Amino acid sequence: MFFKRKRRKEDNNNPTTKILPSSRVSKDSIIGKYCYVGERCDITKAEIGNYVSIANNVSIGPGEHSLTKISTNSLFYEAPYLNLTHGHCKIQSDAWIGVDSIIRRGVIVGIGAVVGANSFVNSDVPDFAIVAGSPARVIGYRFNEACQQMILESKWWNMDLDEAKKTMTALSDAISKLS
Numbered sequence: 001m002f003f004k005r006k007r008r009k010e011d012n013n014n015p016t017t018k019i020l021p022s023s024r025v026s027k028d029s030i031i032g033k034y035c036y037v038g039e040r041c042d043i044t045k046a047e048i049g050n051y052v053s054i055a056n057n058v059s060i061g062p063g064e065h066s067l068t069k070i071s072t073n074s075l076f077y078e079a080p081y082l083n084l085t086h087g088h089c090k091i092q093s094d095a096w097i098g099v100d101s102i103i104r105r106g107v108i109v110g111i112g113a114v115v116g117a118n119s120f121v122n123s124d125v126p127d128f129a130i131v132a133g134s135p136a137r138v139i140g141y142r143f144n145e146a147c148q149q150m151i152l153e154s155k156w157w158n159m160d161l162d163e164a165k166k167t168m169t170a171l172s173d174a175i176s177k178l179s
């Protein structure tokens with residue numbers, strides 16, 4: 001029998017953000033405008049900014065079982081969801097999370113940061129950093145400090161798309177004059 005997928009609530013409330021149907025976003029997560037979430041992602045207790053791009057097979061804030069209780073099995077927890085998932089992740093605006101990555105619970109990924117494919121991110125990622133590997137390490141920065149400052153001051157990610165495009169053109173001009 002063929003079932004048509006029901007439109008989800010977030011599709012209606014946030015039409016600029018696209019979450020592919022095989023992905024799951026927990027009810028206690030918040031996701032901003034102009035985001036893209038690929039296939040088979042699992043997002044738990046996360047606050048996601050605007051213009052964030054999340055590739056396929058990304059897990060954000062997956063639960064973790066206790067290492068010190070006699071059993072690791074959550075059947076022995078009184079409030080398994082709360083115990084396993086304590087600590088919110090924050091994925092700030094314009095971050096790009098590469099395919100097959102895991103962002104550990106409680107981790108903050110900064111504005112404009114990039115997480116390379118297949119990474120395990122277990123510590124906070126600074127704004128505009130590029131991190132990769134398991135565990136993820138900083139392999140570079142997208143911009144030098146002067147450019148980072150200019151971009152941060154613009155706060156373009158809080159703008160609607162048309163205004164953001166105009167601001168980016170102005171920023172590119174200003175940055176090209178810096179070098």
Ligand SMILES: CC(C)(COP(=O)(O)OP(=O)(O)OC[C@H]1O[C@@H](n2cnc3c(N)ncnc32)[C@H](O)[C@@H]1OP(=O)(O)O)[C@@H](O)C(=O)NCCC(=O)NCCS
Nearest residue numbers: 055056097098099114115116117118119130131132133139
């Ligand atoms: C992170 C990424 C953007 C970096 O690109 P880049 O700046 O051009 O990096 P380079 O290829 O110059 O690599 C720099 C170093 O980091 C390493 N590196 C890059 N990506 C890596 C990754 N995902 N995991 C581990 N190491 C990685 C390279 O091996 C290289 O190491 P070396 O200096 O020892 O040789 C890119 O490698 C990546 O992972 N892209 C994600 C693609 C994706 O998931 N797309 C989904 C569709 S939206």
